[in-house]
Amino acid sequence: MIVCPINPPTSGGFFLFAPVKVTRNYQFVNWSRNHSCRPGYYYQPGTENEIADILARHSRIRLVGSGHSWNDICLTDEAMVNLDRYNRILHIDKTNGTVTVQAGIKLWQLNEALDREGLALANLGSIARQSIAGAISTGTHGTGIGYKILGSQILQLSIILPDGTKVTLHHEKDRELFDLCIVNLGALGVISEVTLRVVPAFSLRDHTFVMHYEEAARYISEMIYEHDHIKMWWLPHTEYLVVYTYNRTDEPPNDSRFRQWFFDELLSVHFYRILRYIGNLHRPWRKPINRLLLKSFSRPLRRIEKSYNVFNVPEPPLHRETEWAFDLSHTHRLLLEYKDLIDNGPHHLNFIQEIRFTQADTYALSPCYNRHTVWLGAYNADNRGWQKLLGDFQQLALKHDGRPHWGKEFTVNSSYLQAHYPRWDDFKKLMLQWDPAGKMQNEYIKKIFYLTT
Ligand SMILES: Cc1cc2nc3c(=O)[nH]c(=O)nc-3n(C[C@H](O)[C@H](O)[C@H](O)COP(=O)(O)OP(=O)(O)OC[C@H]3O[C@@H](n4cnc5c(N)ncnc54)[C@H](O)[C@@H]3O)c2cc1C
Numbered sequence: 001m002i003v004c005p006i007n008p009p010t011s012g013g014f015f016l017f018a019p020v021k022v023t024r025n026y027q028f029v030n031w032s033r034n035h036s037c038r039p040g041y042y043y044q045p046g047t048e049n050e051i052a053d054i055l056a057r058h059s060r061i062r063l064v065g066s067g068h069s070w071n072d073i074c075l076t077d078e079a080m081v082n083l084d085r086y087n088r089i090l091h092i093d094k095t096n097g098t099v100t101v102q103a104g105i106k107l108w109q110l111n112e113a114l115d116r117e118g119l120a121l122a123n124l125g126s127i128a129r130q131s132i133a134g135a136i137s138t139g140t141h142g143t144g145i146g147y148k149i150l151g152s153q154i155l156q157l158s159i160i161l162p163d164g165t166k167v168t169l170h171h172e173k174d175r176e177l178f179d180l181c182i183v184n185l186g187a188l189g190v191i192s193e194v195t196l197r198v199v200p201a202f203s204l205r206d207h208t209f210v211m212h213y214e215e216a217a218r219y220i221s222e223m224i225y226e227h228d229h230i231k232m233w234w235l236p237h238t239e240y241l242v243v244y245t246y247n248r249t250d251e252p253p254n255d256s257r258f259r260q261w262f263f264d265e266l267l268s269v270h271f272y273r274i275l276r277y278i279g280n281l282h283r284p285w286r287k288p289i290n291r292l293l294l295k296s297f298s299r300p301l302r303r304i305e306k307s308y309n310v311f312n313v314p315e316p317p318l319h320r321e322t323e324w325a326f327d328l329s330h331t332h333r334l335l336l337e338y339k340d341l342i343d344n345g346p347h348h349l350n351f352i353q354e355i356r357f358t359q360a361d362t363y364a365l366s367p368c369y370n371r372h373t374v375w376l377g378a379y380n381a382d383n384r385g386w387q388k389l390l391g392d393f394q395q396l397a398l399k400h401d402g403r404p405h406w407g408k409e410f411t412v413n414s415s416y417l418q419a420h421y422p423r424w425d426d427f428k429k430l431m432l433q434w435d436p437a438g439k440m441q442n443e444y445i446k447k448i449f450y451l452t453t
């Protein structure tokens with residue numbers, strides 16, 4: 001572990017002399033527009049010294065990456081810090097397969113820069129709008145039982161603690177502390193730099209097809225070992241699952257521009273938005289609309305494309321999400337019970353439901369801690385009925401000992417979380433040691449660590 005103090009600017013403070021970008025009474029709204037706040041100060045620092053100075057000046061601070069979390073995790077009314085101006089690539093080491101970046105970089109910026117060098121990240125989630133620091137802080141994940149959450153690609157990270165000390169942790173040499181810090185909910189300090197493992201750029205063979213729901217539920221536990229990456233989408237109120245399988249290949253990309261325009265843009269974005277609008281006029285229409293949408297998958301898709309163009313899907317329309325991580329052994333029962341809940345309940349869903357898989361890991365606050373994981377996400381593009389769906393889904397999730405995605409919606413209390421995270425107390429101890437005054441805390445952090453009812 002490397003520890004060094006960061007010296008804030010000395011000459012009178014940056015408000016007068018330094019070019020740090022600060023906006024007063026900034027209005028923050030998250031991506032899904034269900035949470036907002038008006039912090040007194042919104043900073044966009046460009047150096048570690050400026051970050052340390054901001055930490056020294058305020059008693060309450062929250063970081064925000066791209067604001068792509070569905071809950072109140074970023075909210076604050078005092079100082080909000082965003083690292084969009086602290087987003088450079090610092091070093092690419094092709095021999096050892098590493099890249100070192102400033103933590104504000106967005107995943108899409110990193111993907112493009114790596115591609116130009118013939119490199120890539122080995123695994124990604126569904127979109128690339130997030131900042132690298134924001135993505136790892138909530139345990140963002142992709143899919144593939146041979147792959148862990150995205151933070152597992154990090155080899156070294158630097159955090160500027162609330163007292164201005166910079167701590168640099170290596171994934172092997174500082175294993176104990178490193179495992180506590182990867183999923184950190186923005187509660188330990190400001191992640192300023194990260195070094196990631198990269199691989200030679202690669203293509204994926206995408207084979208997408210539909211399968212009867214019950215058949216897929218029965219065989220999925222075997223199918224996940226037959227493919228590098230596999231995920232399933234359920235168009236609710238239908239009897240079929242759309243199965244996406246992605247496998248690494250040396251063959252060159254062959255995806256046609258026409259298909260990309262017609263399917264990924266026209267159908268998946270514009271036509272889908274029109275159908276969603278119609279479904280919102282009269283909710284019972286959603287059932288036939290979902291059946292119609294399913295028809296667009298009736299011919300299996302086979303294509304080869306650059307990895308990140310396959311992992312990432314077109315930006316979805318506004319919607320709400322809750323997603324939970326379950327022990328892989330629950331997959332079959334969970335899928336059948338979820339279908340039963342939706343088919344026989346009062347819910348009219350107009351959005352895909354998602355099923356993904358990730359490998360067990362050792363990160364204290366990772367929802368995949370110590371167990372191979374199936375993720376089940378309940379999504380809907382309608383605020384009406386959302387609380388009822390969230391409540392019903394949570395009941396099912398608790399019954400199966402689920403752990404919530406930290407960046408999505410959930411309402412469980414601290415006692416439940418403590419019982420489901422074996423290293424909960426270790427994280428809390430570190431949080432209190434590094435941040436005794438609770439500078440990095442907001443209502444979200446207080447709820448999950450202290451609210452027991
Ligand atoms: C359309 C869409 C698709 C998504 N797809 C996926 C997916 O495929 N898989 C998945 O797992 N999730 C997915 N998510 C959720 C998303 O990846 C997470 O919520 C992620 O944390 C958002 O990243 P962000 O940069 O917007 O972070 P924010 O939401 O802005 O912040 C998240 C957390 O990171 C902290 N943080 C940000 N920067 C720093 C820093 N420099 N230092 C310390 N803490 C920091 C914040 O304080 C906060 O606690 C998706 C979200 C959306 C809106």
